[in-house]
Amino acid sequence: xxxxxxxxxxxxxxxxxxxxxxxxxxxxxxxxxxxxxxxxxxxxxxxxxxxxxxxxxxxxxxxxxxxxxxxxxxxxxxxxxxxxxxxxxxxxxxxxxxxxxxxxxxxxxxxxxx
Amino acid sequence: xxxxxxxxxxxxxxxxxxxxxxxxxxxxxxxxxxxxxxxxxxxxxxxxxxxxxxxxxxxxxxxxxxxxxxxxxxxxxxxxxxxxxxxxxxxxxxxxxxxxxxxxxxxxxxxxxxxxxx
Numbered sequence: 001x002x003x004x005x006x007x008x009x010x011x012x013x014x015x016x017x018x019x020x021x022x023x024x025x026x027x028x029x030x031x032x033x034x035x036x037x038x039x040x041x042x043x044x045x046x047x048x049x050x051x052x053x054x055x056x057x058x059x060x061x062x063x064x065x066x067x068x069x070x071x072x073x074x075x076x077x078x079x080x081x082x083x084x085x086x087x088x089x090x091x092x093x094x095x096x097x098x099x100x101x102x103x104x105x106x107x108x109x110x111x112x113x114x
Numbered sequence: 115x116x117x118x119x120x121x122x123x124x125x126x127x128x129x130x131x132x133x134x135x136x137x138x139x140x141x142x143x144x145x146x147x148x149x150x151x152x153x154x155x156x157x158x159x160x161x162x163x164x165x166x167x168x169x170x171x172x173x174x175x176x177x178x179x180x181x182x183x184x185x186x187x188x189x190x191x192x193x194x195x196x197x198x199x200x201x202x203x204x205x206x207x208x209x210x211x212x213x214x215x216x217x218x219x220x221x222x223x224x225x226x227x228x229x230x231x232x
Binding site for chain 2: 036041042043044045046049090092098099100101102103104105106107
């Protein structure tokens, strides 16, 4: 079965510290991979996605993620956290033969301490 | 419009009543998706429309749930005989083209409708 696991439902970092949000997937076919961010009382916004090509993907707001097939991972990183990064982050996968519908992880809430 | 819009933004209904939730996708987007976000289940796929093809209803949790997409644009999600476990935020998303041919396009999400069943 296809699934997405995000390790850590809550992550807290200090402002200026490295942000690392973990995502692993389970799939028998190559996935397309996404990270979405959700600010309070708002919809989901795409941060970045991997479909083909370069495995290191850069997104908006200074975030990036690296697809590691051998580890079935797509961890999200940002070198220096900002207070405005506090939000919930969702990792998701989709597959070429399933119409683009997304399978989401459970989400990780990121808190940023001053 | 500039983005995906949904109405109402909030809906409170009594158990057993029917509700209709509306989604206006981005103009020109041929693919439309409904998802549900709840505390216990996270984000779940419900249904997917792509052009004139038969919708993918594989995520609908019961036969009380149905959806239509009229004229390839606006979509309505209907929940009949609502139950308390239906309380959730219902999110709609649209994209330029579905991914069936491998051409993955970004999905743009609306702000959601928060449904509370009392």
